Amino acid sequence: MPVLNKLSVKAIEALKAQGKVVRKSDGGGLYLLVKVNQTKFWEFRYTRPVTGKKTLMGLGSFQTVSLADARKKASIYRAQLAEGIDPQLFIAEQKRIHAEEQANSFLVLAQQWKSTKEGHLKPKTISDNWRKLENYVFPTLGSMPIKEITAPIAIQVLRPVETQGKLEMVKRCGQLMNEVMNYAVNSGLIHSNPLMGINKVFRKPKVTHLRAMEPDNIKELMQAIASANIYFGTRCLIEWQLHTMVRPAEPAGTKWCEINIEKAVWVIPPERMKMNREHKVPLTKQTIAILEAVRPLSGHLEHVFPSRYKYRQATDSETINKALGRMGLRNKTTAHGFRSLASTTLNEKGFHPEAVDAALAHVEPNKIRAAYKRTTYFKKRKKIMQWWSDHISKHAVGSYQVFDRKNLSEALIQTK
Template sequence: MARTVKPLSNTQIHQAKPQDKEYNLPDGDGLALRIKPSGSKLWLFNYLRPYTKRRTNMGFGAYPEVSLADARRRRADARVLLAQDIDPKEHRDAQIKLQLEANELTFERVINQWFEIKKASITPGHAEDVIRSLNKHVIPQIGKVPVHKITAPMVIETLRLLAGSGKLEAVKRVCQRLNEIMVYGVNTGVVPNNPLTGIRHAFQSPKAVNNPTLKPKELPQLLKTLQRANIRPITCYLIQWQLHTMTRPGEASGARWDEIDQEQAVWVIPAERMKKRREHAVPLTPQVNEILKALEPLSGKSPFLFPSDIDPRKHANASTANVALKRMGFHGRLTAHGMRSLASTTLNEEGFDPDVIEAALAHVDKNSVRAAYNRTDYLKRRRTLMEWWSTHIDCSWSVRHPTPLTTGSLGERRNGGHVSQHFGG
């Protein structure tokens, strides 16, 4: 018959004195308080390990930090696990390991893991913008916080400074990116749920602002201002190039010489540089070829048509044309992206097929069959459209001015006053 153990009392524990050798005060069901010669009092739980059936001790902590009531609760929890053939010590060690790993898995680490996947599906320029916004507005403040401890109030407080500066569009984009990161965390099992759902509703919504653009009748004014602008020749050609090709700022500023196929008279932009991640072919008009000839002595030794002024090994910044247009007096009236709208409006008013215009603008057709048709037939039709557009740009200038559009005052000074590099052929 098993010996009955009388449960311990707090008084008994408190009065227990150290002896020459350590000894145990049993509480029953495997729980005992070990008194050491040094005077320390440690809780131990003795049990049979599942499967091996070997006895072992599991420490529950020291008294009085762990009270008698706490020790008994831990014994009860351990016995529940043993009833399921789970070793309580192994279970505790596994939980501690998980907790340590969770604390080491910071928000910054998860952001970087997500970004490695995200950047493969967006253009390099967009990827740079994404990680820059997170490095500026999120990571310095809460990047070191374990991802499982990230909360909506914490993130909202982090973004209040950005919102307070009136940059509501930036707040909206950061909130979208943070939600994507947390969805990634849920899908990879690092967090059980997304605590940031709906955080954008904690801020005012930005007012919808379209990229400003000129009316078709204002095109001659743009061309006249461009000729007189005191800007770098490369920048002037970049604006001309984007206007003629109807491409996005990032696509135009990152144009490479090895993307130009002179034999086929086409500029092939690879999928990784396109917003919609699909290769885009731009027919080269005679006017665009004239721009290429003018660029050869300026950037022919660089991989890029429009190399950076700071580092020739890199291409011009996507915002270069925008900055120049602002300096030219078009702030609030026209952006580099708005030149696409100017072309689209003009071509639609002239009665060109809207589908061909959309294809020229690289707007992805969601109908895969129709998209395949675009790649074959539309290229021929787009060449006709692009040639009309380039000729229209020429005419918009020459109707009012007998001389061709040049690179502007800098270009004239570079050539000793003689205009040899012109816009429009």
């Protein structure tokens, strides 16, 4: 049994190297090394359990590691050796594990997960989702190893967001966190997703259905548009979306290069569609007239409906909703509600349901069937679109429409 604690702080401070290295034992494999330049370092010397070879490991300088701390470290290493564990190999393994954990932090896995979404989701959707994680999740969980994340930890991250009343944000963040954890499972980094079901512990956001007018209210809508004191370009945009039945972001981003007047079709490329699938919109005589009405304003630009203040950019997708609010229709309909109005009206009039769905670019899960619907129903959709435009025009009789050519000159004067 080795005699321990041979050294004292006073004796260590008095030690000097006289032209050569001095090594003093404290017992139990702990040594103090004094170099010729009088710097002092701790060493732990031992015999490797497996190979039987003698080796040593540095414990730090006397200036940074006290005698008491050096003895604690040496005691830990002696206990490991008694269990057949090589201290140096143990430390190396711990470093490897730590480095692996840092390489597989929640942030790193989220970045990898995000890359799998590119090409499958719209860049704006990816950006919006990432911003949610940046604002509410990464500050706490970003550096945490994926293996250490548990349901209670994740719930605590979202509790403050719930307290702020941002229940929809809590729900979405919970979904995104689960997606990242499922990616980690599929990557073989964890055996199961511990966050499944965490959204059940939070208050549920109140479901609010999109506001939309009933078919009988179309005259009220057209009269409101007719009497509204709004920018001419916005008026054109409102009627363009109403006639084309597309989602709000799609008409706002309309480009002249997407329009083929000769073939009477508007081809929206996949990257601008919700489901990354090209959508062809048959143009009616009214929609073509709308384009001709707005051409003097934007025909020389990329976008049909440019921003009023940044003309090289498309107008914002919320432009129509803001205008509807100023028109007193905030609680009656939305830009997206135009689609519901069209869908309900067309179905009530007995048009082919699947052709109506194709006109609305609703998702068909069967890809072969979806392709069939896009081609087979295109002729039917032309008739549907023209009927819908005529239906709008019929209820706008006696009121102003941008495609009434006799009013075009007056409309253009208003924009100057």
